[in-house]
Amino acid sequence: MTNMSSNSIKLLAGDVHRGLAELVSERLGMPLCKVNVHRDSNRETSITIGESVRDEDVYILTQIGSGDVNDRVLELLIMINACKTASARRITAVIPNFPYARQDRKDKSRAPITAKLMANMLETAGCNHVITMDLHASQIQGFFDVPVDNLYAEPSVVRYIREKIDYKNAIIVSPDAGGAKRAAGLADRLDLNFALIHKERARANEVSRMVLVGDVQDKICILVDDMADTCGTLAKAADTLLGHGAKSVVAIVTHGILSGKATQIINDSNLHSVVCTNTVPFEGKDQICPKLDTIDVSGVLAESIRRLHNGESVSYLFRNAPL
Numbered sequence: 001m002t003n004m005s006s007n008s009i010k011l012l013a014g015d016v017h018r019g020l021a022e023l024v025s026e027r028l029g030m031p032l033c034k035v036n037v038h039r040d041s042n043r044e045t046s047i048t049i050g051e052s053v054r055d056e057d058v059y060i061l062t063q064i065g066s067g068d069v070n071d072r073v074l075e076l077l078i079m080i081n082a083c084k085t086a087s088a089r090r091i092t093a094v095i096p097n098f099p100y101a102r103q104d105r106k107d108k109s110r111a112p113i114t115a116k117l118m119a120n121m122l123e124t125a126g127c128n129h130v131i132t133m134d135l136h137a138s139q140i141q142g143f144f145d146v147p148v149d150n151l152y153a154e155p156s157v158v159r160y161i162r163e164k165i166d167y168k169n170a171i172i173v174s175p176d177a178g179g180a181k182r183a184a185g186l187a188d189r190l191d192l193n194f195a196l197i198h199k200e201r202a203r204a205n206e207v208s209r210m211v212l213v214g215d216v217q218d219k220i221c222i223l224v225d226d227m228a229d230t231c232g233t234l235a236k237a238a239d240t241l242l243g244h245g246a247k248s249v250v251a252i253v254t255h256g257i258l259s260g261k262a263t264q265i266i267n268d269s270n271l272h273s274v275v276c277t278n279t280v281p282f283e284g285k286d287q288i289c290p291k292l293d294t295i296d297v298s299g300v301l302a303e304s305i306r307r308l309h310n311g312e313s314v315s316y317l318f319r320n321a322p323l
Contacts, residue, residue, distance in 0.1 A: 277294070
């Protein structure tokens with residue numbers, strides 16, 4: 001009887017927004033698995049895995065942009081199901097920016113909890129494990145009956161701040177009360193003070209007034225948040241901080257969704273720069289917005305895949321960024 005060969009990793013990605021998947025593939029030293037994606041004239045998606053995944057450890061990496069969320073979600077579900085029916089041993093969905101994460105609770109009558117629906121759909125499709133980054137609400141992990149590794153961009157952000165910003169003369173600022181814990185954690189890592197902006201909303205996605213708690217006089221203000229969507233909050237926060245004597249304002253966010261007129265708002269704002277990780281593709285927005293900068297998190301994702309495949313602890317990555 002011959003010995004069975006050890007299971008290997010198969011890394012898959014769709015045919016759109018492959019940038020991050022290619023960086024992860026390069027770091028792991030393995031090619032992306034062939035995937036044939038065909039879109040019919042009625043826009044139905046047909047996916048065929050181009051090589052055998054039987055009894056393999058499969059990782060499907062998807063980058064979800066600002067305008068094509070539903071298409072990419074369905075593409076991911078079909079790819080997971082294709083691998084399941086092809087007898088993959090374990091299927092891990094690597095979703096750096098988890099879609100519908102802001103719909104994590106029933107905040108008004110007859111409102112859906114769509115993040116829970118996402119969890120149900122992923123599990124029904126055949127997903128055995130999920131890797132994501134900086135979940136908008138960490139309790140979303142509890143929506144799943146399969147393991148969820150919620151990685152943090154913080155170690156990569158700390159490295160960026162130390163290398164690119166005169167952080168000794170800086171202060172960490174949270175643009176809202178919800179992000180106070182994140183800002184305080186980052187401030188502790190860098191041994192800096194932190195300030196907080198309390199925003200009062202007249203209606204959804206529209207901030208009426210901002211109140212600053214803390215002293216930012218003559219400081220470089222580092223605004224930290226988990227996502228930047230329309231960027232209206234960041235622009236108003238920059239005005240508030242500069243109005244209180246700040247030297248300059250740099251925004252650092254994990255997920256740069258940048259929908260609608262976000263690039264125009266950033267260009268017209270008093271923000272010195274907006275730094276995003278590459279969890280969400282820029283889709284050419286960096287060409288029309290020179291204030292945008294990127295932090296590469298492909299190393300974190302590649303290392304988490306390697307550790308998960310080898311049965312090692314992933315918690316090391318919560319505090320350390322791989323080189």
